[in-house]
Amino acid sequence: MSEKQEIDPATVAAVDPEALEETAMRAVREATSTEDLDRVRVEYLGRKSQLKLALREVRDRNTGMQLNKFREALEMAISVRQEELRQLELDRRLAEERVDVTIPGTPVRRGHLHLITQIRREFEDIFLGLGYTVVDGREVETTHYNFDALNFPLVHPTRSPLHTLFLDEHTVLRTETSPSQIRTMETQEPPVYIVSPGRCYRRDTPDATHTPIFHQVEGLAVDEGITLADLEGTLDYLLRELFGQERRSQFVTHYFPFTEPSIEALVSCHICDGSGCPVCRHSGWIEVGGAGMVDPNVLEFVGYDAERYTGFAFGWGLERIAVLRHGIPDLRELWRNDPRLLRQF
């Protein structure tokens, strides 16, 4: 069929702009979908619509203006209706696209840091916030650094191969992180504010509360005017950060070769809050770790002026924190690498 079409003057003459406007506007209002509306647009504004034909044929200015005005109004009405319908259709579609929100998501493999790493980082972050740096120690140590420089008496039980793993007469797997105190102090002048985490080794038969390899964090502060009060204040802060602000600390006497006075830090029992229960053996308190004022012999050993400088040190077991805080019933679990356990933390 030819694109060109003969125009029938009779038809043109028959156009009644007002009636046409009314019919068209009604059709726009009654369109119930965007598709409907498209049909309305073609019918009333399309190339073959009465309006287009009339516009093509019209000769007098007034009728032309009237028709144009009608066209503009109709275009506007269609566009408004178009928007309304689009919104309605979107709402309808979205209402239909409901999902069961309780359906599980598509799994994404998620990794986990080992609990001991998490606690190590927590320790590091607490002390980084206090202005300490983190230093790395050695695990294989000379008896010089592991014992002599730390003021261990010759009769101290830890010097015995019954308690310590020796490589030869002068070489051991370090029994605590304390040798890193010496190595740090040997390489820098005071002030020293460090923590040093790492693996330690003792000849302990594995059971629920012992593994021959375990982790400690050493802390050391040496400066002018460091006091026992500073040590207690620092450990009180540490205990609350680790175990909760509502917990309380207590410090009791102890003995370590490398500190004098030596203390043990206790935290109020999380089960009974200090009133006594089987977990804390009816004392209300749970031992967390050892500490003390750096023995002057240790300071002198590294060439510090023990009159001018004082210091404190502590060495806490990370596994102990895991047991106390997370209820790990058996330390060996931490080495089993069972994914079900690793994913818990």
Place this chain on the structure above:
Amino acid sequence: MRAPLSWLREYVTVDPSAGEIARRLAISALEVERVIDVGVPDVDGNLGRFLVGSVLEARPHANADRLRVCQVDVGEGHPRQIVCGAWNFEAGATVAVALPGALLPVLDQPLREVELRGQQSRGMILAEDEVGLGEDHAGIMVLPRGPEPGTPLHDVLPIHDQVLDVVPTPNRVDLLSMVGLAREVAALLDGDLHPPAPQDPPVVDGEPVVVTVEDPAGCPRYIGRVFRDVKIGPSPQWLRSRLYLAEMRSISNVVDVTNYVMHVWGSPLHAFDRARLAGGRIVVRRARPGEELRTLDGTLRRLETSDLMITDGERSVALAAIMGGEESEVGDETTEILLEAANFEPIGILRSSERLALRTAGSNRWEKGVDPYLAEPAAVLASRMLVDLADAGMTGHVDVHERLPERPVVRLRPERTEHVLGRTLAAEDQRLTLEKLGFEVNQDWTVTVPTWRARDVTREIDLVEEIARPILDAIPHTMPLRRHVRGRLSRDQRLRRLVEDVLVGAGFLEAYTWSLVASDPDPAAVRLPDPMSADQAVLRTTLLPGLVDAARTGLDTGAEDLALFEIARVYLPSGEQLPDERWHLGGILEGGYAETKGVLETLYGALHLDLRVRRGSHRQLHPGKTAETDAGAFGELHPCVLERTWGAFELDLATLFAPVPERIVYEDVITYPAVRQDIAVAVDEDVEVGALVEAAHEAAGPLLREARVFDVYRGEQLDGDRKSVALRLSFQSPERTLTDAEAAELRGAIIALLRARFGGELRA
């Protein structure tokens, strides 16, 4: 050590309860494991239902062969009838009686009046186990004559007691004694101390005691005392009970006395059957080569010349300070004893007891260094008891020693105490604390240390600790001033955390595996000469075997799609005393070479590093699917190692981190668009795609921003041993928009080089 409170209170008068004493001791003196309630319950006047009784009559029961009907005076005016099953007493015996209503630890309900085969029984005559004073149930307790019938039994025997279970630190051997504990309690709780001070028995029919110490360094003091007419027998009930509560076994009066006195003074003693000593002599010397001794436990001990021996001049009779010999053991036939109250040097004793794996209550004290001055009060108390309890006569005494150690004198500056503790503390309070603990403080603040602390307190800081101990709960909590601090992780520590976080983000679980392993691929790996077990004998040089074990554990639990990593030390043999300890990163994941390399690419990308690889080899990896980088190796796990397909990697962290850039400098990758072109080149099968990419960069220079292999095709359209490699080239300049002509020129240069170097034919 067990310290019954009734015993402790004999030496120190102090008001506070057991709980308060324990609390104070725990803060300021030693670890208190627990406070144990023993004996009969102290509730509702229960103790009043236990009385001393006197047996007036004990007749056989007419209707029961094993029972007797007793009339017992318990001070009520008329005797009580009690039916009793024990036969170790007769009329006239003083016994312990529980009245009806009494609560006993061995009964579920209060004691009742009962009729036993027709005879009323209105109470119970007690055996020691029935009131928690021992384990003997062979007969009832027969008490010494003395207390009137009706006397509360609690006045005579500790039928209700609390026992402190304490663990002194190794520097406080003085607290391994009742007197030492009493002294500490007196000082900490303001009590009055009155240690036992019996009269030393006189020497009768005096005879010389021959003691020769050939090794005064090992044995600085030896008191030898001889007793004759010794009557060996059981110990009286009070002694049996005390030993029982202190966790020691009652053996005989003589042996019990030595153990009791050790517990009182902390200085161990030994009693020899003197008739078994050649010439009744004692010679203290080191063991001879090849010498042997059968100790009291029946074991034949092979001795070394470093072992200190008690001998009679001819042969050894005891392993000094550790255990007596079987031959000279005091037994029922003994009538003559030599009491040893000596002092031994700790180090040798420790070495001997460790080597022989023989630790005793005695060696446990000696190895910590016992005060040589204690030998004397211990000898006196033991002598008094031997005379009183074994009816013996002391016939000789000798005290062999060289000059005993002087008491240390230490200068204290009270202001130094304040400086170390971080609080004010009046000088007079400091003096008072020291004096209560037995120190003598002179006007000029020189302090004389008591003999029992002479090894432990030798410096000003030791005195500061003595002053600090009682007030550890009264120290303020402050923070160091920290005028110069810099709290930041080092570069490598930050990168290590980044690696951990990237791998966790990639779904890896962090494993912890043992640094000590059964064997290591490196034959030179450091080996423990005396490992705890064959499983933990070598310091590892690689993390992979541990991770393989961990993966196997995961498989056993049914885990799917497992990925594990570990960051830990390896210990590389260095040829020097200490191995080269290096941080390694190891990983294992279920998947093939491509998945593994993808993880490495992610990791390197996070570190802003290019992953450059070359073909490599590794014992645990698939020989055809192993790559090397500067920092280590990765690839597919050798199929023999683990079922299913796994990838693994192990990198040296320091090497990995070394080229990580300090900072990333801005590069304009936005303003001027990149021109992308794909090419496909057919090359021989053995040409590695990595070499093509490298050549592309070489040919095009910095304007080639990226060349990425996106397809490798092998098939019919190619000659047999050739493959087609598709590369996506991305040309970009930070300074201008590249023209098509420039891009075409660069592309041409790349194609030319690929053809020249690899015979590559352009396919598209």
